Amino acid sequence: MLWGLALVGAAGVGFVCARATLQPPAVDVVASGDLTVTVVEATVGRSVPYVVRGEWTQTPAGAGASEGVVTTQHVDGAEAVIPGTVVYTVDLRPVVVGLGEVPSFRDLSQSMQGRDVGQVQALLRETGHLTAAAGDGIFDEVTASAVREWQRSLGVEADGIVRAGDVVYLPSLPARIVLDDEVGVGSRVSVGQPVLDIVSDVPELSITVSLDEVEQVTSGPLRVALDSGPVEAVVASTRTTESGDALLVLAAPDGSALCGDRCADVPRDPAAATYRAERVVVPEATGSAVPTSAVRTSGDGTTFVTTPAGERRAVEVRAQGDGLTVVEGVDVGDEVRLIGSEP
Incomplete structure (x- = not known):
């Protein structure tokens, strides 16, 4: 008492x-x-x-590759997010989170290969746009088709090209995340800027x-x-x-x-x-x-x-x-x- x-x-x-x-x-x-x-x-x-x-402690966890103005915000740290979740938009284009150690640094399209391609393929599998058997780090036609389907689900042009700024990779997911203290609706972001923080459990x-x-x-x-x-x-x-x-x-x-x-x-x-x-x-x-x-x-x-x-x-x-x-x-x-x- x-x-x-x-x-x-x-x-x-x-x-x-x-x-x-x-x-x-x-x-x-x-x-x-x-x-x-x-x-x-x-x-x-x-x-x-x-x-x-x-x-609630916040740990910087992800850098973005977009250049523009943050137009909407979709996370507040209240619920854990999974790969493919839209976390904010830049110039009205959705930005999603993915699981991976390699930060997004280039646009990806058919015939390219690398670990970053493998991360995109893992993201497409998580979102149900690519079969579990597909994806070996090579951006083939199957991957391009899955990308176009994914883009349509986001409401953007389905051209089969994954822009560098479309995905922010985090080292662990699911996780509770928030925008970095320097990022908010109306703020301008640049390539390499920390944009997402992981909130403690x-x-x-x-x-x-x-x-x-x-x-x-x-x-x-x-x-x-x-x-x-x-x-x-x-x-x-x-x-x-x-x-x-x-x-x-x-x-x-x-x-x-x-x-x-x-x-x-x-x-x-x-x-x-x-x-x-x-x-x-x-x-x-x-x-x-x-x-x-x-x-x-x-x-x-x-x-x-x-x-x-x-x-x-x-x-x-x-x-x-x-x-x-x-x-x-x-x-x-x-x-x-x-x-x-x-x-």
Whole structure:
């Protein structure tokens, strides 16, 4: 349960951390005379709050061979794309992705051969325009016919020539991809310019603190309040930021992604991907609560409270925080004396 979080900005270090205790629910302390209080039910616990930020990392993966203006965009990183997917258009001509290590560098037509021809043939097989048995790196008539069929499916002139700018090859597919930060509708692209980035499969969820606070963060269990509900977290790795702070990458206790099967719910916008977290200092406990000043310890180590009649009643302390103590040994509605009230 996350309640009463108070965040304190750390001046000059560019991050937010917190050193505040969780405020317990309001407790009606009923006085009987001036020196006794009534036992009530309450939840007590203490935690240190932090801010978790989510980020989808982008890795440059593909350079284009088109010259012109980007006229439409068809990918946003939300879904994985496969070979043959149209990712954007340049001067209204579709550009698709293909699987391959050789970047597109020349126009391809009948009678040409090479590894780049083999990549086109693999693309045509993936899109269903070339049979699995065809394609040996030689641009023959069968390949030319498949290219024309493919071109018709894209709505461009079916001349059997694959322009260099028609395909951007990526090292792995399927993949979630976005346009490079320098590329967008209305921008001009040139040959060899990076145009596509591969988006990480899962977002990185992290806490940024000063180097002096790393041990404090890792000294107890962490709970993160994701949109899908609270989850337990551990620090999986640590690295130093350019500003000299510590970035603590979080994971599930078994080492898997902290967001589990709900990672798609983490917003792409870093400003929107922020979550509350807390390191538990005193685990929450709910039960019979009295002011901490009513709990005393005898010479033999026994913890007790005192009834209005002066009887010492042994209790077991379950949790303490913000002036309240949850104990076992008294019931809600009982009355106990405060320290200093004994005759």
